[in-house]
Amino acid sequence: MRAAPLVLRDGDREILQAWIRSTTMKSGLVLRARIITLAADGVAHAEIARRFDISRQTVINWRSRYLAHGIEGLHDEHRSGRPRTLDRDKLITTTLTPPPRKYGVTHWSSRLLADHLGIAHGTVSKVWSEYGVQPWRAETLKFSTDPELAGKVTDIVGLYMNPPENAIGTAA
Template sequence: MGRPKAELVLTTEEKAELQRLARRRNVGVVVAERARIILECGKGLENIQVAERLGITNQTVGKWRKRFIDSRLDGLSDDFRSGRPRSVSDRDVEKIVDTTLHKDPKAATHWSSRMLAEQLGVSPTAVQRVWRAFGLQPHRTESFSLSKDPYFVEKVRDVVGLYMSPPDNALVLCVDEKSQMQALERSQPLLPMQPTHPDRRTATYSRNGTTSLFAALDIATGRVIGKTFRRHRASEFIRFLGEIDSAVPADLELHLVLDNYATHKTPEVKRWLLRHPRFHMHFTPTSSSWLNLVESFFSIVERRVTKRGNHQSVTALEKDIRVFLDDHNSDPRPFVWKKTADQILDSLKRYTAKVGALRAEKAKRGSKAK
């Protein structure tokens, strides 16, 4: 017959809470199962009957019945487990972070986990854990260039204003050229992708010429007016302006966002613009190509056409570019600019202040070392 089980009686509040725990998914599968065990036991069932209903062992039911009777709802939680003692102290963490940020290795440009571990007398795994916790990645580097354009603020407000509040009865086009697109042919056949293996290609190739893609991105619709030219001069740029002029209805004003490349400002271009007064040019600040949304489109072209392409001639490359443009324009997506000019300028202000403070701190540390 076995030993008699302690009587388990649920209060109204306990029953409601257990039902809530049994239904809730975000409390975890284990806690929900324990709640269901107690609810079944509260119906007056024996342990073996509850075990059969829930598909668990009799011992599991007995354990949580006893825990609930002893501690009620608090008994459904797991006991505290001390676990393994920490092998890295707070002082070690502080040394790892401080050394990574403020000191350079003796004979290298940046720290590796093994180098820093040897320097501080900790394990490489400990260094990696601390780096992950604090978001430190010494192996990575990013490039930047601050514009020295004296009219930087005015140009940022002008371009961003066009993106966020375009003029009525006008079209805003982001214009630029992706020059020197190479038709590369791999020296050996490609090995296609297989399960567990990506496609493989040789590192050697032959160059079969170059072309330039002139593109005008309509940010409102995502459609692109594109044309390839073998050369990249003011004459080709004027021909592309003619392509834009013929592609856009004559009743719309045209506002073009473009960079400060020399071919955009030649006397020939200026004379052409005088004959076509509906064209309005808006130049981005120097060293600020990120302000021109067509650069995002060029990155898509590079990923999908040229980076992994294999072209035996420039003609083949230009054909693939045209196919891509047609496919893109068949289902375009708008390019949405989200940051206001004030947000951009405030972010740049904070960044320059931070860089200035870091430089001052580094100079101060260097003078103390001397």
């Protein structure tokens, strides 16, 4: 027995079509939008399942969710599991502030920050990736932590200002 075409609510076809055309929409939502629009066009469940390489039951489930909840029913439900305990704001704020002088570095590495905060370095890397943070690329002035910097700079500038007699590149 073939299911009757799905009747869409007012304005939903335009929303579903926009989801299908979107390049930023999550792929799961795009697939669900395609399932619902094909069901509304009267395409059989088995044919929709074949087109998207999914089970017939998946098509039936999404059709039922749409009937019960409309467009909102197509979004992911909250999953079970332990809630996040990491304070991501604190991690990002700490990342964007210079490390304490005791570490002797100009910016954080994931391992150093992880040790400082008492968390796994993979967690730091994952959060940095999610937020697009790259502390080693910060466009701010970095100060050297070398205690002998002033003497080294004086020596180098002195060589440029008064090069030795047989130095390469000096005019005769």
